[in-house]
Amino acid sequence: xxxxxxxxxxxxxxxxxxxxxxxxxxxxxxxxxxxxxxxxxxxxxxxxxxxxxxxxxxxxxxxxxxxxxxxxxxxxxxxxxxxxxxxxxxxxxxxxxxxxxxxxxxxxxxxxxxxxxxxxxxxxxxxxxxxxxxxxxxxxxxxxxxxxxxxxxxxxxxxxxxxxxxxxxxxxxxxxxxxxxxxxxxxxxxxxxx
Numbered sequence: 423x424x425x426x427x428x429x430x431x432x433x434x435x436x437x438x439x440x441x442x443x444x445x446x447x448x449x450x451x452x453x454x455x456x457x458x459x460x461x462x463x464x465x466x467x468x469x470x471x472x473x474x475x476x477x478x479x480x481x482x483x484x485x486x487x488x489x490x491x492x493x494x495x496x497x498x499x500x501x502x503x504x505x506x507x508x509x510x511x512x513x514x515x516x517x518x519x520x521x522x523x524x525x526x527x528x529x530x531x532x533x534x535x536x537x538x539x540x541x542x543x544x545x546x547x548x549x550x551x552x553x554x555x556x557x558x559x560x561x562x563x564x565x566x567x568x569x570x571x572x573x574x575x576x577x578x579x580x581x582x583x584x585x586x587x588x589x590x591x592x593x594x595x596x597x598x599x600x601x602x603x604x605x606x607x608x609x610x611x612x613x614x615x616x
Contacts, residue, residue: 424613426606427461429451431477433502434471437594441602447609455486463496463585463609466503466519468556468592471528474502475518484519485579491521495614496585498605504588505559512562522583523565542591544572547600553579553591560590585612 425469428438441464442449450457452464460579464487466474478484491497499507506518508526537556553574561578564570568603572580580589585608595603 423448424462424609425450425460425499426463426465426609427457427469429474429483429503431481431483432474432594433613434500434592434594435467437592438465438500438602440556441594441599442606444599445603445606447606452571453481455482456504458486458490461495462613463498463605464490465605466497466499466506467594468503469499471502471505471518474506478506478518487519488521491519491586494585494612496587496609497521498587498602500589500594501556501558501592503592504561507563507586507588508604510563521585522581522588523568524561524578524581524583524588526559527562528559540574542572542574542579544601545569546571547550547604551593551600552596552598553589553593554595555579556595558590561588582608585609599604609612 425448427450430453439449490536507522508524510525512527539554542551542553543549568583
């Protein structure tokens, strides 16, 4: 049984746990740095990226998360989680965990009242993937090693770079678990090759 953690400092933790459990993996809400050692993969949930970063710093997660990523362990970031993963943030000089070669703009789809749901074509998953966008970021640019998995109205909303997966929307807020299953498959492949 593989172990996948959900960083449980802030955001839609329960929803990610539920979606991952549907893929028959052991899910651990991560509240302590030591828990990272037992994980094969990790999810950065949606939430508020500035608050999440403050809590990451407060509880000593910053360097251990960078180390987790440097070992090539899979990470899946949704919405605010994608912002944490980006190497470049529009309007900010410093990125957060910076594991994916992409440039992200926060709240690019507007404020809370501009939230919306749509159906996306996601490479490797399907043409009918539900996307819930809440104060969602846009992936403005990606580097050479990054595969664009989905776009909405010409804007990148999902991407993968090796074991790292990021999306602008909230797959955990739907009953469709295919994005999580896709991530679980990344983790399984990674665990076999480790």
